[in-house]
Amino acid sequence: MTGGTEAGLKPASSTLGTRLAARLRGGGRPFARPYQAYLFLLPGLAVYVVFVLIPIFGTFRYSFFDWTGFSPPTFIGLANYVELTRDADFWKAIGNNAFFVIFYTLIPILLGLFLTSLMTRGRLRGLVIFRTGLFLPQVMSPVVVGIIWRWLFALDGPINELLRAVGLAAWARPWLGDFTFAPYAVGVVGSWVQYGLCMVLFIAGAQSIDEELYDAARVFGANAWQQFRHVTLPGLRQQILVAFVLTFIAALRVFDLVFVLTRSGGPGKQTLVTSILVYQQTFNRNRAGYGAAIAVVMTLIIVLVSVVVLRLQARDEARDAAITV
Amino acid sequence: MRRSRFSPAGQRTALTYALLGVFLFIAVMPFVGIVLTAFKTTAELANSPFALPKAWRWENFVAAWEGARFAAYFQSSVLVVVPVVVISTILATLSGFAFGMYRFPGDSLLLLIILLGLMVPFEAVIIPLWQIMGDLGLRNTYWALILPQVALSFAFGTFWMRANFKNLPTELVDAAVVDGCTTWDVLWRVLFPLSRPAILSLVVLLFMWTWNEFFLVLVMASGDLRTLPVGLALLRGRYATDVPVMAAASVMVLLPVLVVYIFFQRQFIQGMIAGALKS
Known part of the structure; x- marks a missing residue:
């Protein structure tokens, strides 16, 4: 059964590699003819290389060129990146992405924790219905979500009608066209999409927390808040990390929602985000090289955040394993 | 009590x-x-x-379907989603089998390279993709919408199916090999039936993601080649200000995913959570 083990003992540099190697050393793989593996892998890998891997390097390469997308590109070194540092639109977009992190990440995680704290004690009936309903915004097309909320926020839309009906007519306004309120309005939609995801993640996590920990906390006289603070919250560390990385990436990547809600970042540049900027520079202003540079920065931030959180998670797991041993 | x-x-x-x-x-x-x-x-x-x-x-549904060309967009959506889901699932099952059941030189490196595909947004590949599709003469064909989505779905699917195959009991495989089954028999007759739940979840998730995909289609497709979300977002003219018609069109975009979601909500939610935890 260990016939194939000497075939590929590699230095494991990453946690992924380490875990993989550990798995492989422990249990053996059933098949000993590696060339077959390449055959199974080849068709998918070929598509992946041509349509993902090569383009990634292509984007990186183009970011050093002045290129319209049509004419032959001219090498300009780091000029695109230098321009980025002075581009007010770019910093505005990055700033807006950072602002949306509050609504995409922070608020949904807090709401999710709050709802989880409500639901963890005692068995609730109809959990499936709540779970299915609360998760719904996560599953539906962001374009439709955008269209629905554009209608809800419209000057003669339901939200303003409701304000008028309760005597707050002075508050009624075209929310998405308002210089001050548009970023908040877009943010609210983001929170609405993300909190169900956080909640579902946390509930799944909370269900695996040992009931005895709560009993122990009660014996020591912990009240509901203390139980949440010292049992539920630490127990959900992994899930909070995952929710953080998912929603954070969503905040950085957001495109379709903004594209539909404020017709690409308006009013002015109040809701402009990085991905919209990539699109506009590349396909509306024919500055593909510059668009590529923005895309590279955006991708680097996403990969960096993912890797850091994965590391944190791996360290967590290692520590847990150490405790168990 | x-x-x-x-x-x-x-x-x-x-x-x-x-x-x-x-x-x-x-x-x-x-x-x-x-x-x-x-x-x-x-x-x-x-x-x-x-x-x-x-x-x-x-x-309103008739107006959207006929007047606003949603019949054409619907056809596009189906013609893109079905091949993407079928091809990605097959390719990912094969590669997941390779990663889960074999060890071979370069396996962990290849896995890391595929992991990259789970992180990069379409923005990171779109400009060269546009160029490549032009070179291949595929711009403004369904292939320009299908192939990149197969490639990114393959990355997710590989991790998904690898986890599935690693969790299957190896004793079964060993027994089958001892009985003289070929590798193909093992995959098809022994492992495939056991992997059905994982494959079903994968199909459901890929269906949703592909159906809702926006950025790639926005860049690559024009006219009737557009899929439903892009057709809806770019709707101009008299129907664009007609809220009930827009609503009817939105329902057409939502309905297929909604039906699948209600039937397979367990697969959706557990799939997205498990996928997130694993990747």
């Missing part, structure tokens, strides 16, 4: 349900609203936006 409604615990439960109900309402109500709007006339919507429609009229 029922808890008294007036005991502290009972009050707590009631409060929990009330709060959950409020949040459920907030999550679901906008979708209910759009469905109701799709059956109203413009005048009806202005007068009573929250009421049920007076009659269940299908005119």
